[in-house]
Amino acid sequence: MDKLQAMTTFVRVVEAQSFSKAAETLSMPRSSVTTVIKNLETHLGTPLLRRSTRTLSLTDAGARYFASCQAILSDIAEAEIGLSLDATTPRGRVRADMPGLIGRAIVLPRLREFEKRFPDIELVLGLSDRPADLIYDGIDCVIRTGELTDSTLVARRLGQLSWLTCASPGYLKEHGEPDSVSALGAHPVVNYISNATGRPLDWRFNVDGENLTISLQSRFAVNETEAYLQCGLEGLGLIQISRFAAFPYLQTGRLKEVLADARCSPVPISIVYPLGRNATAAIKAFVDWIVEISASAAFQ
Known part of the structure; x- marks a missing residue:
C-alpha cells in the first residue's frame, strides 16, 4: 500500500x-x-x-x-x-576546493560579483594544491586538471593548460639554455612534489610527435605552485609549470621558456561535482558561475 x-x-x-x-x-x-x-x-x-x-x-x-x-x-x-x-533562488552552503593560484587569480577578485548575484549562497573556499576527496572531505565541487575517469561526477570543461619548461634570465646566464631534452641531465632543476603521491612529478615532453616522461634529480623540491614558481624566479633551477601560472613573468621577462619545440600536449581543466540529486541548485549555480568567469581567464 x-x-x-x-x-x-x-x-x-x-x-x-x-x-x-x-x-x-x-x-x-x-x-x-x-x-x-x-x-x-x-x-x-x-x-x-x-x-x-x-x-x-x-x-x-x-x-x-x-x-x-x-x-x-x-x-x-x-x-x-x-x-x-x-x-529559482539558489540558497545554502557550497564548499568548493581549487588550486590556490586559480582561486587567487580568478575567483577571489570576483567574489563581490558572486555575492550580489547569489546573496543566499554561503561559499566556503579551500585553496590548496592538495587533491580533495569530495566524499571524505565533504566537498561539493572541485577544480581539477587532467582527464577525469570518475563516472559518478559531472565535469564541466573550463579550458586547457599548457605546460612550459622555464628558467630565469639569471639561471640562463649562469648555466646556459638546454638545447634538447636529453641535455636536461646536466642542468639543475626544481621538482614539484605531488600532494597525492608524495613523489616528484615526472617531466613531460613531446619530441618528434612522441610523448616522453622523464624523472630528473633535483636539489630542491616543493609541493605548492606559487612556491615552485618562486624557485624558478630565484634561479634555483629549471621548472615545468603551466603557462597560466608563468604568463605574467614571461610577459615581463622574469621567466623565459626553453625547449619550446618539445612542449607536451595541453591538459584539460574542469570543475566537477556529484551526479544526480547530490548536486543542489546552489552547487549548480556556483559551477555555472565558475564556467562563466573562466571564459575570460585565458586558460592555455
Missing part, C-alpha cells in the same frame, strides 16, 4: 465529506477511493470513518489520524515549496 497516497485520499474524503467528490478531485474512480480507505483501515486495524447513506463522520481514532495526516502532508508540501524556491 502506498501510505502517502492513502493519507492523501483519506484527508480528501474527510474534507469533501464524500467519497464521490473526493474521487473527482483526485481523478480516481469512486471504487478506487473506497478500496484505498478500506485497505487503510485494515492496515491500521481500526475504523476511521462512520458511514451512512447521507453523511460521513470520523471515529475518535479517525480524528486523531486525520490531524496527523494533515500535519505530515503539510510538512511535505512545505519541503517541496522550499526546494522550488531553492531552484
